[in-house]
Amino acid sequence: MNLNTCFQSKTWPSVGLLAFRVVMGIAFVFHGLPKAQNAFGWMGEGTIPGIFQAFAAYAEVLGGAALALGFLTPLASLVLIGTMVGALGLVHIPGGHPFVSSSGESSSELAAVYLSGALLFLLNSAGKFSVDYWLWRAKFNSAQTSA
Template identity: 45%
Template structure:
């Protein structure tokens, strides 16, 4: 488990870029998840396509995962949760609802961007400038 959570080391510019992506993306996820965490099992309303416990998992993934990104703690686990949640969001908007990529109304642009950021962080890890490195060391 320690090896999974240990941070990789990169050049200083890459480390700073990873930190910036984590903090900005994490803040966006926290703000995106905040309304959901207020009513974790019912934020989609009575016509939700998923049961309440899955809505709660999505709310925790977005809100808690955003906090984890900001501080860089348990980053791979948090990122996996965010990636799964955003993958479902892209699928629901693009495939099930037929929404366009970009539109003034319903679209899947934002979910796709969050999914891409989560895949980047999942592939690269949190970097040296994270609590994961302080707690679990470097690979």
């Protein structure tokens, strides 16, 4: 199989999607686990209501795990997009956090990267190396032949 054939068959792009999906999903899980341990109060009292804090914490853990596996990827992506829009709109932008911080203080960079990554998976797919592909292979293949 030559390189051109690999790209036409979606093999190499799926390898890239796999790598990015697994790294991003695991990162979400690790960011969400400490929050989930104090799900209703990890941001402190008098900030965001506890139910929204819990939603964000569990969205990161469960959505990240689903994303890493490529399972229910559109749903996981939507949940993670909502969480990152909330992080940007309720915390980073109102807090005046810079896009990138050289001093280690809060920045909006990571939330923006996660938002962009989740949007990528929502608008594309999890790729051939995912649970979604194995569960709904016929749908994937018919979508590729009609495109």
